[in-house]
Amino acid sequence: xxxxxxxxxxxxxxxxxxxxxxxxxxxxxxxxxxxxxxxxxxxxxxxxxxxxxxxxxxxxxxxxxxxxxxxxxxxxxxxxxxxxxxxxxxxxxxxxxxxxxxxxxxxxxxxxxxxxxxxxxxxxxxxxxxxxxxxxxxxxxxxxxxxxxxxxxxxxxxxxxxxxxxxxxxxxxxxxxxxxxxxxxxxxxxxxxxxxxxxxxxxxxxxxxxxxxxxxxxxxxxxxxxxxxxxxxxxxxxxxxxxxxxxxxxxxxxxxxxxxxxxxxxxxxxxxxxxxxxxxxxxxxxxxxxxxxxxxxxxxxxxxxx
Numbered sequence: 001x002x003x004x005x006x007x008x009x010x011x012x013x014x015x016x017x018x019x020x021x022x023x024x025x026x027x028x029x030x031x032x033x034x035x036x037x038x039x040x041x042x043x044x045x046x047x048x049x050x051x052x053x054x055x056x057x058x059x060x061x062x063x064x065x066x067x068x069x070x071x072x073x074x075x076x077x078x079x080x081x082x083x084x085x086x087x088x089x090x091x092x093x094x095x096x097x098x099x100x101x102x103x104x105x106x107x108x109x110x111x112x113x114x115x116x117x118x119x120x121x122x123x124x125x126x127x128x129x130x131x132x133x134x135x136x137x138x139x140x141x142x143x144x145x146x147x148x149x150x151x152x153x154x155x156x157x158x159x160x161x162x163x164x165x166x167x168x169x170x171x172x173x174x175x176x177x178x179x180x181x182x183x184x185x186x187x188x189x190x191x192x193x194x195x196x197x198x199x200x201x202x203x204x205x206x207x208x209x210x211x212x213x214x215x216x217x218x219x220x221x222x223x224x225x226x227x228x229x230x231x232x233x234x235x236x237x238x239x240x241x242x243x244x245x246x247x248x249x250x251x252x253x254x255x256x257x258x259x260x261x262x263x264x265x266x267x268x269x270x271x272x273x274x275x276x277x278x279x280x281x282x283x284x285x286x287x288x289x290x291x292x293x294x295x296x297x298x299x300x301x302x303x304x305x306x
C-alpha cells in the first residue's frame with residue numbers, strides 16, 4: 001500500500017480520529033489530564049455492552065471447540081497481539097488448562113512482546129505461517145485482534161483459517177473493518193477517538209482486554225471450571241495458590257481451614273474433588289467417578305446428592 005493510500009485508509013478509521021474533548025490536553029495539569037482520560041475510559045464498557053450478543057456467539061463456538069479438543073488461538077500485532085498473549089497465559093493458572101488450549105500469537109514472535117518488530121504486522125503471509133507452525137486446523141477457533149481492523153498480518157491469518165473451514169472471529173474497534181468482513185463473527189466495540197490521537201493502547205486496548213476476558217472466562221465457566229462463582233480448577237502450584245485453594249474450599253463448604261487443608265492433601269490439592277467430598281461425604285474414588293460422570297461439572301455432581 002502506498003503512503004497516500006495508507007493515509008487515506010487511516011483517515012477513515014474512528015480510532016484514528018481526533019477527540020474533541022481532549023484538544024487542550026497538552027495544557028492541563030496532571031489531575032486534569034487523568035480526569036479527561038478517566039472520562040474517556042468510562043465510555044469503554046458502554047461500547048462493549050453493545051456487542052455482547054456477538055461476544056456470546058463467539059463463546060458458544062469456543063466452548064464447542066474445546067469440547068471437541070479444539071483450541072482457541074489469539075492472533076494480533078503490537079498491543080493487540082500482546083493482549084492476546086496475556087489472556088492466553090493466564091488460563092493455565094486460573095483454570096488449570098494445558099498451555100496449548102488457549103494460545104496467543106504475536107506478529108514477530110516472542111521478542112515482539114517486549115520490543116516492536118518493524119514490518120511484522122504488514123506481512124499477511126507471516127500470519128499464515130504462524131498458524132501453520134502450530135498445526136492450526138478446522139476444529140480450532142482463531143480470534144484476529146486489530147484495533148484498526150486492517151492489519152495485513154491478521155487478515156492473512158483469518159483468510160487462511162477460513163480456507164480450512166475453521167471458526168474465525170474478528171475483534172476490532174472500528175465498524176465495518178476489513179477483518180470484520182472476513183471473519184464469521186465480528187466483535188466491534190466502537191470506543192471512539194483516543195484521548196491521545198491514534199494511541200490505541202488506551203480505550204481500544206481496554207475494550208479488547210474486556211472482550212478477551214469474557215471470551216475465555218465465559219467459555220471456561222461453560223466447561224464447568226467454576227462452582228457458583230469460585231475458580232475450582234485452580235492449580236495449587238505455589239504457596240499463594242495453595243492458600244487460595246484452601247480459601248476456595250472453605251468458601252464453598254463453610255468448613256474451617258484445618259478441614260480444608262486435610263481434604264486437599266487427600267486429593268492432591270484437587271479443589272473440585274475436595275469440595276465434593278466435604279459437601280456430600282463421598283470417598284475420593286466415588287468423587288472422581290461422579291465428576292467424570294458429570295463431565296467435571298461440580299454443581300451437577302453435588303446436585304446428584306440433593
